[in-house]
Amino acid sequence: MKLAFLVDPLPKLKVTKDSSIAMMRAAQARGHEIWTCQREGLCWEEGAVWLSAQLIALTDGGAGAWYEVVSEARVRADQFDALLMRQDPPFDFEYLTATWLLERAEAQGARVWNRPRAIRDHSEKLSILEFPQFTPATMVARDPERIHAFIDALGDVILKPLDGMGGSQIFRVHREDHNRYVIVETLTHHGHRTIMAQEYLPQIRDGDKRVLVIAGQVMPYALARIPKPGETRGNLAAGGRGVAVPLTEAEREVAEALAPILWQRGLLIVGLDLIGGRLTEINVTSPTCMVEIAAQTGFSAAERVIEALERLAAG
Template sequence: MSTLTLGFLMDPLETVRVDHDSTFALMLEAQRRGHQVRYFEQPWLRFGGSRAEARMRTVTVRREPGRAFDVLDERVSPLSDLDALFMRKDPPVDADFIQATHLVELHNGRTPVFINNPVGIRDANEKLFGLRFPDLMPETLITRNMVDLSRFVTEHAAGTILKPVEGFGGQGIIFLQPGDRNMRSLLEVLTVGGRKAIVAQAYLPESRQGDKRIILVDGEPCGAVLRVPAQDDHRGNMAAGGKPVKTELTAREREICARIKPALLERGLYLVGLDVIGDWMTEVNVTSPTGIVEIDQLDQVNVEGKVIDLAERLVGARR
């Protein structure tokens, strides 16, 4: 494969945790293969008269906290200069995020290969997309109606998980049991007084053993990590203090992956993080799924290599 120019739309490189960040692992692998690595942030993206362009930095990267990258060049360039663009901006999926997914599609000729496709990202809300497969999901209610939410909590003796539709990294996730005197107040806060819909899901006791993140590349599972919550927390997210533990895929998990693969590939969602608790899928993460570094370390594999393989293959097929 000849040298490619690979772009990364992401959060500020200065803030990246080089020992954990999946995007940084992808950049390192691309650099190791001799590809040119460029990155830009969401505010640097614009439409320049006839095409999408951005202020881009060409960088070299290294896994050294505090001095993780050097800037070789910085200039405004059209997105058509890129062979592939990795859409890796962290949530929240707010108005600015959605606008960025529209801007990157504007061109007057060649477009980069997208990983993931901006149309697919818009289509696949991470909390809602799995509901297209209700038999794979725990019992779920999405509403802003506090009477209905109260009834759902009351009907689930083991407990209910409440979370914002646009949440990420475990932020704003609440465990609530019937009879809790905070229930009405919490529902008022979470729904902003009944003006914002939230997700209510039946609590899965298996979550105490861990929340499994499965990385799918081109629709196929390439590894998994079990994220075990701390004793004093109900969240397994590593951003919320969950501990990564080595794991294997079960037959049920492989069945779930196979079921959702066509829907992902149809939308150009090539790099996906699937969350599973027990026998149930809980989220389908398509914006900037993490877990690659932890899977590499626990299983002695190179998941990012499979992703760059895919990018090279897609660019080669287009050429």
């Protein structure tokens, strides 16, 4: 297969933990061509979507030496067997524009995963609202009075912006917290930005679990991201410690319920976040944790992605 990965600039990817690189390695090991491009290389011209792409060969080197550029070319999007959209957030207007362009590419025969419309329709924070039976108590609002009423009612909550990643700007707020008003003012921009408030789940001590779902199949291991001492956030980017663990019965129940729905919508790679068996986020832009799980268990979710792409290309 001829595969294209739309990713952040290659020198910025962390070779020791990046799931996109893990997928590239798995694909190369199976004899497939690996092309990469960045969002700025997308364009509509001559009635088609084109990519300014690089054919690369992955090496055993670290840091900036993990790949070699074999050649560069301007390639129509539909000339690839699959194009994987793996751009990290923020989900800004440029990200939105990329989904529109890739949707045009799909109309011309390109196979894009995750599907652009599915990415666009699934806010990583708000998409959980479709499945309230699996979530903690949740409020989405920008009115500070409503948010404070939610804090008063529950006593201990998590506040977070709708466009963050890696634990950025996530606050735990108690009913008696003397900083609660300035935190709400800051996050909502004095009532001009909508945020999410969720019931605080003490099971975070056991980890914020990342459960991977590939082509509608639930992977057998989760990565429990355990907060460091004095922290509420388990995100690895915030200093959390990743421990691969088998799924619990409650986690599998949630994942198995969502898996066929998300796959039917064109979401090939999904990262469900669960705390205490409760669903807190559905990650669809560039879900991670494949490297850590493989290192600790020997199970390669990256290989499952490439196997799924092979089946799709054959079909």
